[in-house]
Amino acid sequence: MLTGAIAAAFAKQASFCRLFDAPFTALVCEAAALAFDESSAMGRAVIAWPGEAFADALMMRVTGGFHALVRSGAVPVLTALYPPAPLPDVRVLADALRAVLADPALDAALLPWLAGPPQTNEVMRSAVLMPGMMVIAAMTGLPLRLFELGASAGLNLNMDRFAYDLGGVAAGDAASAVRITPVWTGPAPPDLSVQVLERRGVDINPLDVADPATVTRLVAFVWPDQPGRIARAEAAIAIARSRPPPERGDAAAFAQAQVAVHPGSTAVVYHSIAHQYFPPETKARLAAHMGRAGATATAQAPLAWLRYEMDDASVADLPTLRLTLWRGQGEESQLLARAHPHGSFVQWQ
Template structure:
């Protein structure tokens, strides 16, 4: 798709995911994009998929504009962003002006892919971990690929509540309440003994600039996501390693301790890895799985797009574990964790 189509596609997706403001903003960008500018030329030079399943250029730019609001660099934009209800014409004029006035900032900001570190995805991780430890009642050695700021590495500090039934921490820093369909997860209790994550561009939630990047990608008309992210940041004490995820995993797999379940997790990150890296990573995990034993098992929990990025069908929840090379289709989840259609049980 071309850039105009990418903006329009993302606008429709955001609207379907409950953000009419983002739908309006991205529609404005589609119709008023400054092709003859440094920003326009930069975006035109991207190759491959520029939409949500690839470089995600529309969300990069929308995140940069939101950052200008959050860091108070653009009071003109802030006066028109939620909770204010601005007219489309007023928002258009302010956005067009911001693209020019803050071009240097936006050029730098859009060098990196979006990093939402959406905390509500931990609802699926909590449920999936309950299934994993039902298979192997062992402490968890946790590894996250594409961990961003490490917020979802801390899912054992959160609670998942389904129709009055609570799973997870007894005194959680936050409670996740997705719309749930299907049977309940098993009651087995995961115990995380150690954890680590990797990201090409790791963020430290304790640092102001990094927390700005994490929160800027949360959509302006969904303030509850800001509340959850800041709560999760308060317990995110595990530094995320900077590096290539597959290279990091090649070193971490052999070091997994005995009498622990090595649980690998990734949520809406796998798609950003090059195909060669995905192929290598899958082969590496399968090879490690072939060596797994009952005293040193391996599990891979993923919440990833399987081709549908419209927001209707969500991401596939899959748990694969060894020994035995068993694959469980756990169900599907909204990309932002608003709902989970659970089929395992």
Template sequence: MSGDEAKYELVDPQAKGFDAVQRAFANQVAYCRDNGAPITAAICQALHDLLETERGGAVMRRVRKWAGAPLADALPLRIAGGLHALHLAGEDDALSAIYLDQRVSNPQEIVADAIERHEAFLMPWLDGPPQTNEAGRSWAYAAAMLWLADRGLPAQFALNEIGASAGINLMMRRYFFDLGGVTAGPGGASMRLTPEWRGSPPPALKYDIVGARGCDVKPVDLTDPTQALRLKAYIWPEFTERFARMDAAIAAADTMPPEVARESADVFVERVLAEPPEAGVTRVVMHSVVWQYVPEYQREIVTRAMEAAGEKATEEAPLAWVSLEANRDTHRHELSVRYWNGKSGNGEDWQRLAVAHPHGSWVEWEAP
């Protein structure tokens, strides 16, 4: 199978076994290719091709016999992140030729050699899920708050983010947004997010963020160069603007680090919702490209907790749930919202507001 032939197929995300490993890598090739990431697609293609060989030492043996569900575990991105880290650290010139988009005739051999040379470095990258914190996705939170304010919810928002990673999106009060001509945030901000906007702009209102905190099972400290490098390694090298945004986020964290608790999603949400709501403030539980990594039992707990708290919400103290997650059919991300404010019918259904590029380079606004 070549990269051009790779097709994304819908499969059970909890499937296990060697066939599931092969399908996870094939899907990742297609996903990267279809989202403008040919270099990352080439790396994943080489890894896919290595599955049928004996190359790659202990790292690839572990990959071939992966004990969990490779798609749900984002197995291809775990090892791809480690290989990218080698390039960013300047540890393997032959591998870097691929990342620098130089013409190479044997990418599979280059990747196999790199894995075997750097086995001790790469093995720990298989131990945990990718960290894909991305400031470019915070457009969704800004647009959702404008939409919620237009629905009559208080424009004072307390943000609570599941899977906040390094807390980059929790610092969005310091970012400037231009959303189809509707602006928000400080005009002099170093982080400026201006996605290509398709369709009508969101409501031209104002909002304020009165609180921002999050959780992650493995929070990332942006002020630690080693942890910052790990986060950069999960950025696809094709998207150079994401590295600039990451540097801006690191600078912002040095000034005032975000509040990220080491907690699972269910524990965090139940704790947040157990606190008395504040009148005149809209509580928001939000997440982006995280839900697929949350165990099913935790998703069920979060959903029950949100719906139970939603039943107690009022016009003065509403509750909103904002989700920016991947639709694996379309390879696009969907911004969807539920909210409760004490009125009949609210909160019963998700309302899709927009679809977007995975990293926020363009947005198609669908909400009226």
């Protein structure tokens, strides 16, 4: 059983999961805290964790590992307790985790999950980004060229290929297997279709969905008690397989090298829950480049910068969707929405 600061970190993660409607994942955190001890390699590694467990997302590495084992079908005893089964008793779940950890092969299979930070790509964020694109298309009357910074696996680069209901406005591809229906408040977005001429993304660590191990990791980090998110991720991965992964590189270097205005289309630089991870120098270089490129924009060659980001470090605050548009009239900035961090609700302004 974990004790002290590491036990507190597992308890804090459990509270966080409950707050975000993942009571089963909360239970896995609590059961893992009971099950880990010096008898397994996983237990020893968690107990001796050298960093700051919460900041390192240690608990999500652990829950991702167990979820991947369950999805692989290797541990029926654990699978029987996972959703859609009813919430188990925490001691029953802890016993099942102990049985997994007591099996040397399963213990060894779990260990690599501690090696790197969880990297996700949340498809529901398109619920927030897509109406922003519709505003840009309405304001400029031009097709779009998309440049996503911090694109992860590039799932949201295909946002126009998903089916939406945005406050009663249908958008995207109605036949798509990816259905995006956020809880919407406020006025509806402009009702028009968005034409995408080009789409490119960059990430410091791009994920290639052609690699089965990458897909396993991507889906395992989605909380198991959120089947809708898992289904959307799988459907969006199927769409993304038809395209190369995002490029590898720094967001600002990519923007400087690739983003310029062109007559007949709007260049759109966008990012979601990524800016906070960019180093200060990247943030400064990116802002400087956008200002410089914006100064060259015209009504026929506009530049847009769409940001779905946490505005400050306070976790109580909702992320905002902000747009800055350059089209030869100076810098036009507006707040478009506040939204859930995963896009499940949108408060349109």
